[in-house]
Amino acid sequence: MTTPIQIKVTRYACPFCSRARAKKTATAAHIGRCWLNPANRTCRTCRHFDAAFAGEWCFPGRPCSCNEGGASCEVGVDLPGFEGLPVVDCPLWQTAMAGEQS
Numbered sequence: 001m002t003t004p005i006q007i008k009v010t011r012y013a014c015p016f017c018s019r020a021r022a023k024k025t026a027t028a029a030h031i032g033r034c035w036l037n038p039a040n041r042t043c044r045t046c047r048h049f050d051a052a053f054a055g056e057w058c059f060p061g062r063p064c065s066c067n068e069g070g071a072s073c074e075v076g077v078d079l080p081g082f083e084g085l086p087v088v089d090c091p092l093w094q095t096a097m098a099g100e101q102s
Contacts, residue, residue: 009022012026012027012028013027014027016031016034017036019034038095040089042086042087042088042090042093043071043079045093045095045096046073046090046092046093046094046095046096047095047096048074048092048093048094049074050074073092075092077090077092
């Protein structure tokens with residue numbers, strides 16, 4: 001036989017960031033620590049987070065994180081370097097308003 005054989009592969013994706021894995025348990029563990037999961041109360045989902053994107057975006061209307069100017073917190077929480085981990089379970093965290101991107 002010289003033709004490729006089609007196979008089906010099941011992947012499990014995080015509903016918050018779309019990161020996908022082959023194992024359901026690994027994806028469930030990721031969801032519990034995902035920076036974009038509002039239940040984790042991280043900077044990325046907080047109303048006070050300002051990503052401060054600078055320059056032109058790679059895709060119109062969709063920041064791709066390659067032109068970041070530096071993130072800040074509007075209520076003064078010190079953020080680790082943008083390449084570092086976000087603040088998790090912040091006591092000043094507030095949900096972003098509907099339609100608002102954080």
